[in-house]
Amino acid sequence: MGKVYLVGAGPGDPDLITVKGLKTIQKADVILYDRLVNESLLSHASDKAELIYCGKSPNHHSLTQDEINYLLCKYANQGKVVTRLKGGDPFIFGRGGEEAELLKKNGIFYEIVPGITSGSAAPAYAGIPLTHRDYSSSVSFVSGVSKSGESYEKYWENLAQGSDTLCIYMGVKNLPNICERLIRYGRHPDTPIALIHWGTTENQQTVTGTLANILNKSHTFKNPSMIIIGEVVRLRDQIKWFETDSIEKALTAEAILG
Incomplete structure (x- = not known):
């Protein structure tokens, strides 16, 4: 049985994949x-x-979720080892829970291999700690869009009054509404915010500002980007290490050390 x-x-x-994740790639008969x-x-x-x-991207899928579900079952029922490879972590905005439910329902053996989510990795590469004893004792990973049937206003009201740090996935397109709602429901307009595009890759770009002015600085940013909101963003100026100037220094030091 597959x-x-x-x-x-x-x-x-690519160096941030887990050892176990790499092993599943090496032994797979099929990789989606x-x-x-x-x-x-x-x-x-x-x-x-x-x-x-x-090829899943906002508003465009090379394969629909139903087609992916069909292929997972099809190949597993042929006795093959199937690796379903997802960005970040499969259980954090990755629809891994839905796919696991499907496999369970169809009696197919499966295993979950966690990954490092962009919500923690991107800010780390941008020099933004999600928690810090002087700035933040709580953090929430949230979607930039509310779930189906949920009140949009209530969703952002709860978040505005919630954790010290917000890590928002899939929120760039909705950024004007996000900033407006957070300010409306209690976040100070001067609350720091960062957008991190293609975090942890050589194309990483980061822009910082406040809820009140970030729209003037981030109009060129598109998905995939993480949005980080909270006082911890202020630490970036002190501890950023990955982007262009830091990369060049690291390469120079490496060359000197031989």
């Missing part, structure tokens, strides 16, 4: 991978492995 691995490929830097998976990871797959691009 088996399906629901695997988190990490946030973009998403758009945000660093394709260099596929070089570890067997020459005989079938690679299927799922």
Whole structure:
């Protein structure tokens, strides 16, 4: 009987995949991978492995979720080892829970392999700690859109009064509404905010501002981007390390050390 691995490929830097995640790539007969998976990871797959691009991006899917579900069951029922490779962590805005439910319902063996989510990795690479004893004792990972049937106003009212730090996925398109609602429901307009585009990759870009002025600075930013809101963003100026100036210094030091 076949088996399906629901695997988190990490946030973009291929070195951030787990050892167990890498092993599932190496032994897979079939790999179904998403758009945000660093394709260099596929070089570890067997020459005989079938690679299927799922290409899920906002408002466009190369394969629908129903088609992906069908393929997971189809190949597993053929006795194959299937690795479902997802960006970040499969259980954090990755629909891994839905796919696990499907596999369970169909009597297919499966295993969950957690990954590093962009919500923690992107700010770390941008020099923004999500918690800090002087600035934040709580953090929430949230979606930039409310779930179906939920009051949009109530959703943002609860978040405005909630955790010290907000990590918002899939929120760039909705950023004007997010800033407006958070201010309306109690966050100070001067609350720091950062947008991190393609976090942990060589294309990473970060812009910072406040809820009141970030829209004037971030109009060129698109998905995939993480939004970080809270006082911890102020620490970026002190401890940023990854983007261009830091990379150049690191490469120079490495060359000197030989």
